[in-house]
Amino acid sequence: MNAGVTDLPEAWLRNERDRLWAEFLELVRIPSVSAKPDHAAEVRRAAEWVAARCNRAGLGNVRILQEGGHPAVYGEWLGSEDAPTILVYAHFDVQPPEPLELWTTPPFEPTLREGRLYARGASDDKATLCISLAAIEAWLATTGRLPCNVKVFFEGEEETGSPSLGAILDRHGDLLRADLCLSADGGMLFPDRPDVSVSTRGICKLEVTLRTASKDMHSGSYGGAILNPLVAIVRLIASLHEPDGRVAVPGFYDGVRETTDEDRAELAAVPFDEAAWLAAVGAKAAWGEPSRSVLEKIWLRPTLEINGLWGGYQGDGSKTVLPCEAHAKITCRLVPGQDPKRVVEAVAAHLRAACPPEATIEIRPGGGGARAYEIARDHPALALVEDVLEGVYGVPCVRTRIGGTLPLCALFKERLGLDTVPMSFSTADEDFHAPNEFFRAASFDRGLVAWARVFQALAALPRR
Amino acid sequence: MNAGVTDLPEAWLRNERDRLWAEFLELVRIPSVSAKPDHAAEVRRAAEWVAARCNRAGLGNVRILQEGGHPAVYGEWLGSEDAPTILVYAHFDVQPPEPLELWTTPPFEPTLREGRLYARGASDDKATLCISLAAIEAWLATTGRLPCNVKVFFEGEEETGSPSLGAILDRHGDLLRADLCLSADGGMLFPDRPDVSVSTRGICKLEVTLRTASKDMHSGSYGGAILNPLVAIVRLIASLHEPDGRVAVPGFYDGVRETTDEDRAELAAVPFDEAAWLAAVGAKAAWGEPSRSVLEKIWLRPTLEINGLWGGYQGDGSKTVLPCEAHAKITCRLVPGQDPKRVVEAVAAHLRAACPPEATIEIRPGGGGARAYEIARDHPALALVEDVLEGVYGVPCVRTRIGGTLPLCALFKERLGLDTVPMSFSTADEDFHAPNEFFRAASFDRGLVAWARVFQALAALPRR
Incomplete structure (x- = not known):
């Protein structure tokens, strides 16, 4: 100028x-x-x-x-x-x-x-x-x-x-x-x-409730013979990622453009200090999709995160309850090419298909999705x-x-x-x-x- | 008399x-x-x-x-x-x-x-x-x-x-x-x-905390590149049972006596109505160890139950948090031949072995164990x-x-x-x-x- x-x-x-x-x-x-x-x-x-x-x-x-x-x-x-x-x-x-x-x-x-x-x-x-x-x-x-x-x-x-x-x-x-x-x-x-x-990145949200009975039960009277919804939900949530960190939901990556050499050159120009980044939050090591850098994972790749998970007793000491329901809150970060509604549908379809016959599943799409x-x-x-x-x-x-x-x-x-x-x-x-x-x-x-x-x-x- | x-x-x-x-x-x-x-x-x-x-x-x-x-x-x-x-x-x-x-x-x-x-x-x-x-x-x-x-x-x-x-x-x-x-x-x-x-049945208790960072993080800034402790804990908890409902912890069944014909005859004499039992708690179907009756499962078999599981945000709406820790409360119902302390040690050893390198695990044995x-x-x-x-x-x-x-x-x-x-x-x-x-x-x-x-x-x- x-x-x-x-x-x-x-x-x-x-x-x-x-x-x-x-x-x-x-x-x-x-x-x-x-x-x-x-x-x-x-x-x-x-x-x-x-x-x-x-x-x-x-x-x-x-x-x-x-x-x-x-x-x-x-x-x-x-x-x-x-x-x-x-x-x-x-x-x-x-x-x-x-x-x-x-x-x-x-x-x-x-x-x-x-x-x-x-x-x-x-x-x-x-x-x-x-x-x-x-x-x-x-x-x-x-x-x-x-x-x-x-x-x-x-x-x-x-x-x-x-x-x-x-x-x-x-x-x-x-x-x-x-x-x-x-x-x-x-x-x-x-x-x-x-x-x-x-x-x-964009975002979409969903909330999951699993039920296996209509009321909480005594674990001594029902445990081992009625499906514990916490056992069911950990299987469901575990099924959302591959062991290596990739999202395992069919269709999740549809439309995602692969990282290009130009993207990689831009990332390489950023003076990013991975050790300092990890130390700032007290993490031991990075994690996630194999063969991708931290910056690629947090900037250019979509993710599926569990923001909340709960069920049963959380207070002091122990309570021998077999709870009747379990809950999870999930958000996905989206990249260009992904439609928030379609991603919610893909995750919901995966969860419904993985829901065991002893349980019922309720999935509520969260509002506020954004591309x-x-x-x-x-x-x-x-x-x-x-x-x-x-x-x-x-x-x-x-x-x-x-x-x-x-x-x-x-x-x-x-x-x-x-x-x-x-x-x-x-x-x-x-x-x-x-x-x-x-x-x-x-x-x-x-x-x-x-x-x-x-x-x-x-x-x-x-x-x- | x-x-x-x-x-x-x-x-x-x-x-x-x-x-x-x-x-x-x-x-x-x-x-x-x-x-x-x-x-x-x-x-x-x-x-x-x-x-x-x-x-x-x-x-x-x-x-x-x-x-x-x-x-x-x-x-x-x-x-x-x-x-x-x-x-x-x-x-x-x-x-x-x-x-x-x-x-x-x-x-x-x-x-x-x-x-x-x-x-x-x-x-x-x-x-x-x-x-x-x-x-x-x-x-x-x-x-x-x-x-x-x-x-x-x-x-x-x-x-x-x-x-x-x-x-x-x-x-x-x-x-x-x-x-x-x-x-x-x-x-x-x-x-x-x-x-x-x-x-x-006897009982033993333990409580698990998994941590992957020292503070909660923004899911948009860290998600996908730092291990989510909820993703880690669902894998750990899911690993405690076989898909068919048996407990998958090595050594868990050590010392458990197998159900005898005499046990089965006693169980058969109990006028147990499985459909009414399920209906009373609103459950769709029984679950658990294969080839065992409900009464056998709740009376003669040891169990591992998740009484509580939690981490992250549980309030209304959504919060795009990547939590730094996750918690579970576990109790086992024990049968004759099992020692509460040894079972706690077996479950703890299994969880420690399954803990991913990006996380730290803390296991606290609960008090009040009983044979x-x-x-x-x-x-x-x-x-x-x-x-x-x-x-x-x-x-x-x-x-x-x-x-x-x-x-x-x-x-x-x-x-x-x-x-x-x-x-x-x-x-x-x-x-x-x-x-x-x-x-x-x-x-x-x-x-x-x-x-x-x-x-x-x-x-x-x-x-x-």
């Missing part, structure tokens, strides 16, 4: 830095936990705070969008007639902070220690939400305009799987039309080395964003992937035809979804510069 | 029946739940009630025995110098009544409906405890003596596995010396047909008791077995050399350990007659 074009907004951001940081802390203090019904007023308070912040940044047409779920916030600046339109996405809701006793300082009292701001939602993703608005304000305050048209869409229920996002897109699809979505949600792998994620998303390697936005990040960090940018699911990516693509590039300044180790979530203060400063520059860079994006 | 010898006590019991029933209800109203620490005073109150009742019945040397656990009650009448000594056993503690919402009437407000007295502990085993004391009182009140010497030993912690029974036997073994134990605890299979149990107990078929007490029961019921008595565990049987045999014959008037369908436990009023009357007669019959028992 032309040197000097972003000097004014960048200088403004340096001057305003303390105020911008203080505003970020204001937002972090609002306990906008979308999963808790009794926190709905706090989510609404966060929406109103964000809407007011949009107005202060200079955006127009600021509105609350709400379609049966938590409110979302929309705002726009559309003064660059021939320029592309960028839809900025973030969410202002946060994960529940529990277990509270594991926090060193209270989750909604942001505390700076050794360059890290500890608070629930600081990293995921209130910091980058605030950064994006600060960059918009910087342009409008210093030049009266933005290099491209900008719409912002901030939702309040991402942490519960965005249940009303589809309804909002149905109702407000025209309002949200754009040439690219730039997501403040996401995350980089390392604090000192930039990356851009080019895919997210995987992958941006084309030659999408012009990728190079533009990578160029900005390399300029800010001073080192080459690598292409990474997200093993988790950002449902908005597939939804925006399906409903709005919109591709998404994440540009979050969270780092993977910042314990989002866990106690003592933190955000690096240094990332705030890099983020401000990068977001100021990226609006200029994306002005060169071809319009759709 | 000589006709007419028991006429006086039997007539007395008929006359006193309403008072004896009212006394039984008094005991049932005491919520002597031994498992709940905050109910210790109620267990003590029950002990004091029982001790007072022993005194009223005419027993002497009535004492509370206590060795670190809940109190037990001892009493004796030793006036028949050359006659054998019978040790009457029962327990006055009860199972927790929870879940309370499933009770039609409150568990400690005994309520008579259609000939059934509903209350926690009514069937297990306060009714037969009261019957045994009533029969003793009947003899002493009408004849001033009993046909044999009688000691009573009533414990207050049977429902928690009799943790201090061993210590009581160590301290008071001489006091409890006798020629036979007649147990008011146990149960008959049918309400209108008598049986005598000739064996109880199986079996009385010799030609033990003279059996024929004497069977004769009494046939006289009371007017139909032949069958020999049955108890699939559950009465730890006292093996303990009395080991520590005191004492054989035990159960003579309980509970029926197997009376929902002990479950909501709406009840006891049949008709069984109270039969029990009074039978216990009055059995003291006369056992006077013929050879002394040890």
Whole structure:
């Protein structure tokens, strides 16, 4: 990009830095936990705070969008007639902070220690939400305009799987039309080395209940002669994987594209330290599909995970119960080519076929399925964003992937035809979804510069 | 036995029946739940009630025995110098009544409906405890003596596995010396047909924890590349049984005697209705070791049961967690020839050998192990008791077995050399350990007659 074009907004951001940081802390203090019904007023308070912040940044047409779920916030600046339109996405809701006793300082009292701001939602993703608005304000305050048209869409229920996002897109699809979505949600792998994620995995869910009797029984009176549903469910669940870790469900891998040499070259460029990755979670060794690297397994391969399994007595001591039912919760991470509904059907068919005659099986598909998303390697936005990040960090940018699911990516693509590039300044180790979530203060400063520059860079994006 | 010898006590019991029933209800109203620490005073109150009742019945040397656990009650009448000594056993503690919402009437407000007295502990085993004391009182009140010497030993912690029974036997073994134990605890299979149990199974316990990491992980970031402990534990637990239901643990069946033709003839004499047995618990079909009948499986074969299994998320909806640990609780029912400690070691060795290299396994042996107990078929007490029961019921008595565990049987045999014959008037369908436990009023009357007669019959028992 032309040197000097972003000097004014960048200088403004340096001057305003303390105020911008203080505003970020204001937002972090609002306990906008979308999963808790009794926190709905706090989510609404966060929406109103964000809407007011949009107005202060200079955006127009600021509105609350709400379609049966938590409110979302929309705002726009559309003064660059021939320029592309960028839809900025973030969410202002946060994960529940529990277990509270594991926090060193209270989750909604942001505390700076050794360059890290500890608070629930600081990293995921209130910091980058605030950064994006600060960059918009910087342009409008210093030049009266933005290099491209900008719409912002901030939702309040991402942490519960965005249940009303589809309804909002149905109702407000025209309002949200754009040439690219730039997501403040996401995350980089390392604090000192930039990356851009080019895919997210999809997800589908199901829940299984096995019953072998109508009431719990005394193990001395019935054990050994009535099928124990725990014995039945361990066989069923064990049948879902091959001994070597591959998923054993017929049809599970249908449509999955095989990893290419180009994929492998991208993975090889990521400075991934497997030993450090294992040590961070206290694992002895990696596991899974043979002849595939860790990054391939978590980014490019679909998985079937047991998230919960239970039945019988879990309390202290022993209880000689022969339980009458057993339960499992299963999710699959999906890659491009897999349809969430068809995968649920394949897993359900496998489980039904494996159910022994002495048992009955009930399978409930979970809601909130999402397809995987992958941006084309030659999408012009990728190079533009990578160029900005390399300029800010001073080192080459690598292409990474997200093993988790950002449902908005597939939804925006399906409903709005919109591709998404994440540009979050969270780092993977910042314990989002866990106690003592933190955000690096240094990332705030890099983020401000990068977001100021990226609006200029994306002005060169071809319009759709 | 000589006709007419028991006429006086039997007539007395008929006359006193309403008072004896009212006394039984008094005991049932005491919520002597031994498992709940905050109910210790109620267990003590029950002990004091029982001790007072022993005194009223005419027993002497009535004492509370206590060795670190809940109190037990001892009493004796030793006036028949050359006659054998019978040790009457029962327990006055009860199972927790929870879940309370499933009770039609409150568990400690005994309520008579259609000939059934509903209350926690009514069937297990306060009714037969009261019957045994009533029969003793009947003899002493009408004849001033009993046909044999009688000691009573009533414990207050049977429902928690009799943790201090061993210590009581160590301290008071001489006091409890006798020629036979007649147990008011146990149960008959049918309400209108008598049986005598000739064996109880033993038990051993272990608890397993598998870990594959030191903290729970995000399934999108780690799933498929770190071993899920739920995937590991289902394989481990599935490996404990052969597909056909036999236990697959090497050494598990060591020492188990094979079912004989004599065993089979005894089983064949039991009027067991498999369809009704399955229907009572809502099971579709029987299961288990091939080529063995249900009665053989629950009475004569050892089993390995999973009483509890859990890990990960069990709440509403889904949580995309890759848990770091998984748990299982296991008990084995044992038959004569098996040693509880050796079986625990065999199961633990099997699980350790099957544990995958990515996981660590922790195995904790549970306390409260007990050996199986079996009385010799030609033990003279059996024929004497069977004769009494046939006289009371007017139909032949069958020999049955108890699939559950009465730890006292093996303990009395080991520590005191004492054989035990159960003579309980509970029926197997009376929902002990479950909501709406009840006891049949008709069984109270039969029990009074039978216990009055059995003291006369056992006077013929050879002394040890």
